[in-house]
Amino acid sequence: MNSDLLDGRYRILKLLNDGEKGKTYLVEDVILPGSKFIVKQLCPPSNNPQTLTILRRLFASKAATLEKLGQENDKIQKLIAFFEENQELYIVQEFIPGNPLTDEIIQGQPLREDQVITVLSEILEILAIVHSYGVIHRDIKPANIIRRESDKKLVLVNFGTFNEAITNTVDSLEYMPIEQVNGNLKYNSDIYALGIIAIAVLIGLPANEISNFRGHKNRLTGEIVWRHKNLKVNKKLAKILNKMVRFDYRKRYHSATEVLDDLKKLTNLEPDQQKQHQKKLLLVLTGIAGCIILGVGAWQLRSPKPVSDAQQKLYQEGVNKYDTGNYEGAIEDFNQVIQLDPQNALAYNRRGDAYYRLGDYEQAQADSSQALLLNPQDANAYFDRGFAFSELGKYKEAIADYTQAIKLNSKNAYAYYGRGLARAQLKDNKGAIGDFSKAIAFKPQHTEAYLQRGILRRHLRQRLEAIQDFDTVIKINPSDAKAYYQRGLTQSLNKQKYAALKDYTDAININPKYIEAYLNRGDVYSDLGDKLEATEDYNTILQIDPKFIAAYIHRGIHRFSFGDYKGGIEDYTEALKLDPNNIAAYNNRGNAYLELGNKKAANQDYSRAIAINPNNALAYYNRGVIRTKQKNKQGAIADFKKAAKLFQQQGEQDSYQDAQREIAILQNKSAPAPTTRPKSGKREKN
Template identity: 85%
Template structure:
């Protein structure tokens, strides 16, 4: 192998990679003895002469651009040469001794926030230059970020512009945004990929684990849910990363400079706080000096209004809070409050930390103390509103949101929070008013449109609800939850085909949207589309084998076309996951009854009643069995109980059915009824 030369003077030292799309070599340029370079072979998809001619021009053009780019910045891998040989394309790049970021991101050993911010800043500065040349990297991942051995600087390598130009294929989907997968590459596709790298670093994830992370998306928004509850991350850094990896590229950072600006603000906060503290100390020192001059030297023995220890502890608490170390923050704020019991800010921040820890009682107590010390602090009322909401004290939350609004009437989020609380106490008019005000203050507030639409649907204002969901889709056509909610509303309006389309759109945006699959499967089942419905239920169980509703809905579907054994299998699987699932017992009882196994059916209905004594369906269905068993009094008792419960629950048709069964049983001359059991609603 060492005797093999490329382009006549590149002697192959080692094959670094051998794949379908080409090989990568470590070579020595014999014209420069002792030199080490990287040569990449790029294989065209076919050897058609016209294709090769077009690709050759494209290859040469792109190579020339990258050659200039490498000369512009020493943090970009230099393109040394490029050539064609035997109808194959080759690029020669500098060899950079060092380790890739893959070696620094070790499984289960997260990098610190400072390390993540540092490498983000370095790579973003490189991207600013890269993008200014009209180049998009296309394959940003830890393996393509090298920490150069000589100066420990990061270098961006392996620009695969050529690979895509020649082979028209892409790899490494775990770091790739949806628009790139669909062939609609954007400059901020690089920002998404870098955000995923940052997540991998903060969590200590391998590429395979990152791939699994891609499936962990919010079922409503489609956004990646990457931060475990026990992970302590600076909220501002988390916000930056979340914006980097937004599903919809239009909601993402558009330029690398924007991310850099926010990162700089994040790193400057501590410096600004220190400068502020210095100025405050100078002022306080001046005041103290004036008092000394006017009153006497003995005053020097009194404690300072704000001690250095108190300030230090408070700032330490803030730093720990922002880094996600909420327990540590609480300890520091505790000490700061001991030194200065009048420090409203310390109470407020400690309350925020308790809220993050899920201790809503203590969060509420601290916010209350902050309000007592500073009644004009709108943020303290806002925070206490959150705490009350977490405690399900919705009236108290409403009062606090109202006070926060009085102190700051332009806060759209306070109106939104109050709308949520008002919705909980059935103040529907007030809730809609609050959501509307939030939208007026923030016209693209999609969550406010969503909650208003859901509430309007609940109030049977379905046309208005659809208009709200339409508004979200207009603002963000990639909002899967808006299509899903509109589909639910269309279904209630008996517009089944419109609902099918909405559910399908939601699934296309978020292929893991379980609820959309479930509802689409139900519509297919109702329309008699046996195969399509089964496929949707099966897909859910591939995504989440423990999703109980999928077993129950598939069981109802199977029951509908006479596959009673299959239905029993589904209900039994559901009961393995939840031994107290009343619907599964009731529906399995129906399937046993259809197969003539009245004993098993009776046991299931009785079990459902034992779990929930107000289950009208189980009483009704057990009444059918008792009728078949000629247990007339037992059947009448069950139908009477079912009728009473149906009436209380507003199920008028089922109430009438139960009354009919009672009348037949009480009329000795009437024929015995041939009633089918009732299944629960999907």
């Protein structure tokens, strides 16, 4: 081996840094002449063989993740290789010609607001990808953000992951939040550091003054005070920055995408609030936004481009508007392209995607169909139309389209995923699980496929397998609140109440507005007899959404459980104000009235539930209890018989036996296996 070369191939051109943790070199690869790289030497704290063995494993694991990250996105510095030499660890990284962001921060010369927003958006988009892989950068600072010379794009470099593996410390204390200093690193620790950078560039503050600036805090709240009377800043932008740098990480933004959403609203790039809410709900329920973007990208690579300059310009303007969320504007541009060239299949496809994002699934389906008429071999047009059919409830048609897409492109993970969703809707559980498994095989990081497969497995009572799927999602993306929530539901079914509590709490910590997690955690607390904790969870839901009916019903059940029947009645009555046809509220309020001895009111509530839904078994059963107390023997028997028949049809064997037992008692016959006869009716949560 040539002693002048690192790893026998890297010739040192320049020593870039010589610090306590190791050295950084600019090198040339002699095997690939002219290829320049960055080599970083990382010095282990000990030469103990056992320590080195542990570090090698940790090092290799982290290197593999970063290597994949760099391959997935060209705005993340690529990890080329890693090696060990003389008991010292080295990493080889991509050399990116350009200038660090420090060169753009000049004392007394602040950047414009639009420039700051652009910088924030670019880095947040990168962080969203980084965090989705379960990686935290750990060392966000201007020196680690490079303005690439070739295209002027910002690139994120020098992840602190390896420093953490070796020494568990980071140098840049001026950008580091308190939880990171204390070793309690969070994903939004990166968001804090980026917020500090944004404020610094907005003020025109050099790095050497950051520490002093962070010392200016509100005495009451402890939050950083950075706006002075001579600094004119958009109030909404200031609000975003303040939330990024909150002292308490729990009050900070919890994900990069949350910050991006608020920045887009600030720049009027998002639709109105109602459409935004619909879009978020759509993404939560189907998890297909990424599928559409990737599908469209592949379509664009395979399809002919518009031929004239006018078409090309209009088309590109439409794409740009689509990419920024201005779907109405994108549709206008694609309309003009289609007017110029009615045979432009790509314009129909992109316009259909825009209609899809706006919730106009009929038009999205029509545009995909037109694209297929013009290009019958386009797998992604079938794929897009499949999702439109799914949203229209036409699951058989959707399955046919996904199947055709798979025939044309057998490795399309998203087509398998979409077909799995449609098959699940049609109760083809075996087929759906097979499709989700195929999607995972082609895309092992497809968290939504794991999530949906886990949910389906839980429904099929394959609970251990379901938990394994949710575990995998959390391993891939530890900040996926849905995975913790779904695992919590599964733990609850397994009677693992404390494990469920932990999962619901983790979901809430990631998403403090996760209503369903509060609801289920409240139910577990209630089952455990933790009266105050349960009440607090239900109250929190109603603070977030005062019109969330289930919170009133569940809080009413909780109050009923410890004898607060009047409180229960108040909650059920509030639920009925919001939904006068809520059967659960009538059933449960009837139970509370029954406990208070108000048989007339109880009977009215049960009868009202039956009038709304003549097939509601619980209401018949509960009214049977009332009629028994009222000595109305024939009426009670009729109600219990009706309840028994419905319970049997619904497969609720225990309740069926209860109803049969009541009939036997009333008919003076020998009752089935003895049990305690209920003092009041059966309760209903939903």
